[in-house]
Amino acid sequence: MNEEEEPLSPMARIFQSSGTDYCTVITIGFKTKINPDVILDDLKQNVSKHPRLSSKLADDGARWIKTEVNVEDHVFVPDIDTGEIGDKGDRFVEDYISRLTTLPLDRSRPLWDIHILNVKTSDAEAVGIIRSHHSLGDGMSRMSLIMACTHKTSDPEALPTIPILRRRENVSDGIRDTGWFLSSMVAIYATTRLIWNTIIDLLLLLATVLFLKDTETSLKGGAEADRNYRRFSHRIVSLDDIRIIKDAMDMTINDVLLGVxxxxxxxxINGAHDKTSEHGGTSTPLLNNIPCNIxxxxxxxxxxxxxFGIQPLADMMEKDSKCRWGNHINIVVLPLSIGLETDPLVYLSKAKSTMDQKKNSLHAPVLYSILSFIISVFGAKIGAALFKRVLLSTTACISNVNGPTEEISFHGHPIAYIIPSVYGHPQALMIHLQSxxxxxxxxxxxxxxxxPDPHKLCxxxxxxxxxxxxxxxEKGLLNDEQVSVRVNNMCN
Structure with missing residues (x-):
């Protein structure tokens, strides 16, 4: 990492190209007021150690150039009249972040800034906002950096525990010892399924680039969506509730989140088409106003x-690391099952079926290779245009990042929540899920x-x-202990 210049990864070049100028916003709620001097002092000591935070983009947008960082240029502490804000702290923070989406980052210096808002909200005593360009790194990279800068709240001398994620066992794991022939048949079936699913996904991807577009709904954005400002909202729910559903339905947390x-x-979508009753003017939702074959x-x-999962920052910064810092991500175009179901558990079953199919496909790595080839041969502008065309044909973007498994603190400031988001994308809707x-x-x-109202979606x-x-x-799929947990969570 001692080179003065370093090339951008393929996805980083896409994220900073004309028309795909993506930025991330991480909102961190604190349980105490923030001391700005602590933030400044930490940055002065450590920012130069991180090559991305101490580099700027070259004029050609293809290289990182090491530069001197004046920390004061990147930290903003607005003078806020808390008495005037009163109990409208949540709205103030939402408006502040929304205004940030209209202000471009200064490309003459490293592409990040921090905003400290000592404003009380419904979930925190103060809020820190970290804005950075997406080309600096993806969600896993940013989360590893946050964990490297913090300590356990329960033990201020200890670093946060790195969560260990494991793959779910597949069919072949359960019959590994049942004989050579059967194991071979399972391996052939799994390989054939993988190849078939990949071919289907790539054909659908090609159709999406050429002509296949989502149905126009109350959620579908237009060609100008990436240039419009953004509004943000969030809701914090119990992770235990999600785990209860996961265990009862024998699926993953990702399956549950997709079903929800x-x-x-x-x-x-159905509620957006409510009709007004002729008698008294009351709003009466239609039983089902979602178009067929949507x-x-x-x-x-x-x-x-x-x-998988978050890795230690030191490991991610290793030059030949298998969990390298940066933008080692791509997208999978996932069909969503939209329709009114009398049994809400049907959404979960359909989500699991969809996710199982996508897990048995090489859609994402193959697309990454294709985009890398296009960028190397035709340039980042062409690669970014194709990537944007795929997103324009879809309705939403969804991301899920695993966070710390215990509460953490930054220099004596306990953290209440971590909420990431992105702006600059062409879809009108972005959903981030952060544990x-x-x-x-x-x-x-x-x-x-x-x-117009993201709170409604929350x-x-x-x-x-x-x-x-x-x-x-109601179906008796939860035992007494789980029901007790559920009741306690709902009361809290």
Whole structure:
């Protein structure tokens, strides 16, 4: 990492190309007021140690150039009249972040800044906002940096525990010892399925680039969406509730989150077409106003590293690391099951079926290789245009990042939540899901010209999760201990 210049990765070049200027915003809620001097002092001591935070983009957008960093230019502490804000701290923070989406980062210096808002909100005593260009790194990279800068709240001298993620066992794992012939048949079947699913996904991807577009709904953005400002909202729910559903339905947390998302978007789309009653002018939702054969898809971000989950920052900064820092991600175009279901558990079953198919496909790594080839031969502008065309044809973008498994603190400032988001993408809807300790943060970023009220979507996500818990109780799929946990969570 001693070179004065370093080339950008293929996805980093796409993220900073004309028309795909993506930036990330990480909102961190603190349980105490923030001391700006602590932030400044830490940055002065450590920012030069990180090559991305101490480099700027070259004029050609293809290289990182090492530079001197004046920390004061990157840290903003607005003078806030808390008395005037009163109990509207949440709205103040949302408006502040929204304004940031209209202000481009200064490309003459490293592409990041930090904003300290000592404003009380419903979930925190103060808020820190870290804005950076997406070309600096993906969600896993940023989370590893946050964990390297913090300590356990329960033990201020100890670094956070790095969560260990494991693959779910597949069919071949269960019959590995049943004989050579059967094992061989399973291996042939798994390989054939992998190749078949990959071919189908690539053909659908080609059709998406050429002509296949999502149905126009109340969530579908237009060609100008990436240039519009963004509005943000979030909701914090219990991670234990999600785990209860996961265990009861024998699926993964990602399956549950996708099922909740499908249910919430279905409710939102249907509710957007409410009709007004002729008697008294009251709003009466139609039983089902979702068009038949509706096509709604999401670009789901996938980590392409060989190692799962968050990795120690030192390991990610190793030059030949298998979990390299940067943008080692790509998207999978995921069809969403949109429609009103009388049984909310149907959304979960459909989500698991969809996810199982995508897990048995090389869609993401093959697309990454294709984009890398196009960029190397035709340039980043062409690669970015193709990537953007795929996103323009879909409705939403979804990302899920695993966070710390215990509460953490930054120099004596306990963290209440971590909420990431992105702006600059062409879809009108971005959904980020971020775990932290025993919480799951649902972050919604929208183009307000298309989706005027992101809080409504948060409401639908929360209501969908509750309806699934209730359905499990009614069907007797939760034992007494799980029901007790559910009741306690709902009371809290």
């Amino acid at each position: 998302t499908q249910a919430a978007l279905s409710r939102y 096509r709604v898809r999401a670009g789901v971000l996938v980590n392409l590293r060989s190692k 932290y300790a025993d919480k799951m943060a649902i972050s919604i970023a929208v183009d307000p010209t298309i989706i 409401d639908e996500m929360e209501e969908s999760l509750k309806s699934m818990k209730i359905a499990l109780v």
